[in-house]
Amino acid sequence: MSGFHKLTINTITKETAKAISLSFDVPQALKDTFIFTAGQYVTLKTTINNKEVRRDYSLCSSPNSGIIKVAIKEVKDGTFSSYANANLKTGDTIEVAAPKGRFTFTPNNKTKNIVAFAAGSGITPVLSIVKCALEDETQSKVVLVYGNKTQEDAMFLGELKELKEKYNERLSIQFLYSQKDESNSIFGRIEKSTVNYVLNEHANIAFDAFYICGPESMIHTVKDSLIENNVSEDAINYELFKASKPANTTEATVASSGETKITVIVDDETTTFDMSQKQTLLEAALDKDLDAPYSCQGGICSSCLARVTEGEATMRQNNILTESEIAEGLVLTCQAHPTTPTIVIDFDDV
Numbered sequence: 001m002s003g004f005h006k007l008t009i010n011t012i013t014k015e016t017a018k019a020i021s022l023s024f025d026v027p028q029a030l031k032d033t034f035i036f037t038a039g040q041y042v043t044l045k046t047t048i049n050n051k052e053v054r055r056d057y058s059l060c061s062s063p064n065s066g067i068i069k070v071a072i073k074e075v076k077d078g079t080f081s082s083y084a085n086a087n088l089k090t091g092d093t094i095e096v097a098a099p100k101g102r103f104t105f106t107p108n109n110k111t112k113n114i115v116a117f118a119a120g121s122g123i124t125p126v127l128s129i130v131k132c133a134l135e136d137e138t139q140s141k142v143v144l145v146y147g148n149k150t151q152e153d154a155m156f157l158g159e160l161k162e163l164k165e166k167y168n169e170r171l172s173i174q175f176l177y178s179q180k181d182e183s184n185s186i187f188g189r190i191e192k193s194t195v196n197y198v199l200n201e202h203a204n205i206a207f208d209a210f211y212i213c214g215p216e217s218m219i220h221t222v223k224d225s226l227i228e229n230n231v232s233e234d235a236i237n238y239e240l241f242k243a244s245k246p247a248n249t250t251e252a253t254v255a256s257s258g259e260t261k262i263t264v265i266v267d268d269e270t271t272t273f274d275m276s277q278k279q280t281l282l283e284a285a286l287d288k289d290l291d292a293p294y295s296c297q298g299g300i301c302s303s304c305l306a307r308v309t310e311g312e313a314t315m316r317q318n319n320i321l322t323e324s325e326i327a328e329g330l331v332l333t334c335q336a337h338p339t340t341p342t343i344v345i346d347f348d349d350v
């Protein structure tokens with residue numbers, strides 16, 4: 001179920017002093033497995049210092065290109081991002097899971113005008129979405145707002161310049177730099193005033209969808225400002241790369257000391273066993289060596305999604321599922337503790 005495939009790195013490009021992009025050879029037999037929708041990500045798995053490490057990286061290529069390409073920005077003291085920037089080379093193999101994720105743009109041959117806000121490495125899924133919208137929605141207009149500390153930190157400036165030259169007035173890009181004043185750019189971070197400015201600048205365009213990817217505080221600021229500008233919440237899509245720590249109080253109220261008889265269905269196999277309600281559903285499944293899918297374990301990637309078909313569970317935190325999806329029984333198993341004496345969860349029915 002977790003479905004990893006060994007892929008060989010065919011190209012590595014240094015995008016900035018602290019970021020690389022990698023693309024992979026995908027054998028013919030796996031071509032269908034790696035078809036993706038703009039905005040999706042892949043999970044990379046490797047072993048570092050004898051410990052298995054799984055991390056998610058958004059695809060930055062266009063789905064039309066058939067290329068599986070990710071960009072990895074080094075974070076301070078980051079286990080995988082530092083390893084990847086320092087050690088990975090062309091010809092290395094790495095385990096890669098099939099693309100997934102819900103921060104997506106699906107072209108529908110109608111004009112779909114979009115605004116995307118990206119900060120730092122948040123540009124990766126946004127770049128794929130921007131390319132897809134420009135390639136497949138031939139009348140659509142795209143506005144990209146892209147914030148970085150300095151120009152030297154900004155990934156894909158060359159590619160963005162080429163897109164601007166190719167698509168001309170269909171693509172508008174507003175750069176922001178928070179640590180250096182650059183010409184034709186705003187000095188500062190993406191803030192409420194940026195959202196208001198961009199919407200005013202393009203007041204003649206009716207936007208259908210909004211995409212936001214970056215630090216959590218920036219996502220909240222942009223989302224709230226869009227809503228203040230009468231944008232419907234349904235039109236706003238966002239992706240977090242880093243989980244915020246769950247509040248201890250929530251954790252305490254969720255985790256009780258009872259026991260639950262859990263039945264897990266994964267890859268058509270059913271396993272029943274007892275678990276402590278202090279554990280999450282995912283922890284219990286992994287302790288039993290079940291091949292349950294997961295990645296971030298922080299409630300932000302949705303890899304661990306399952307359906308509760310009997311019993312109940314409560315999530316510590318959830319940045320992904322809507323109220324109606326929760327009502328349908330979907331849970332992020334890395335965040336969910338059982339609250340009933342028995343529970344049945346199905347990883348196959350999502």
Ligand SMILES: Cc1cc2nc3c(=O)[nH]c(=O)nc-3n(C[C@H](O)[C@H](O)[C@H](O)COP(=O)(O)OP(=O)(O)OC[C@H]3O[C@@H](n4cnc5c(N)ncnc54)[C@H](O)[C@@H]3O)c2cc1C
Nearest residue numbers: 055056057058071072073075077078079080081121124241
């Ligand atoms: C759906 C999804 C898509 C993602 N796409 C991308 C992508 O396209 N490119 C990319 O570079 N990253 C992306 N990430 C983040 C990536 O998965 C890793 O979390 C990141 O590379 C850090 O991993 P690490 O092992 O180096 O750091 P860890 O060893 O996990 O963490 C080390 C320290 O860095 C902090 N940290 C962790 N992540 C971040 C972060 N993103 N920014 C700042 N500090 C952090 C931690 O709090 C910790 O203090 C994505 C994450 C998700 C959930």
Ligand code: FES
Nearest residue numbers: 295297299302334
């Ligand atoms: S493993 Fe990422 S949301 Fe659960």
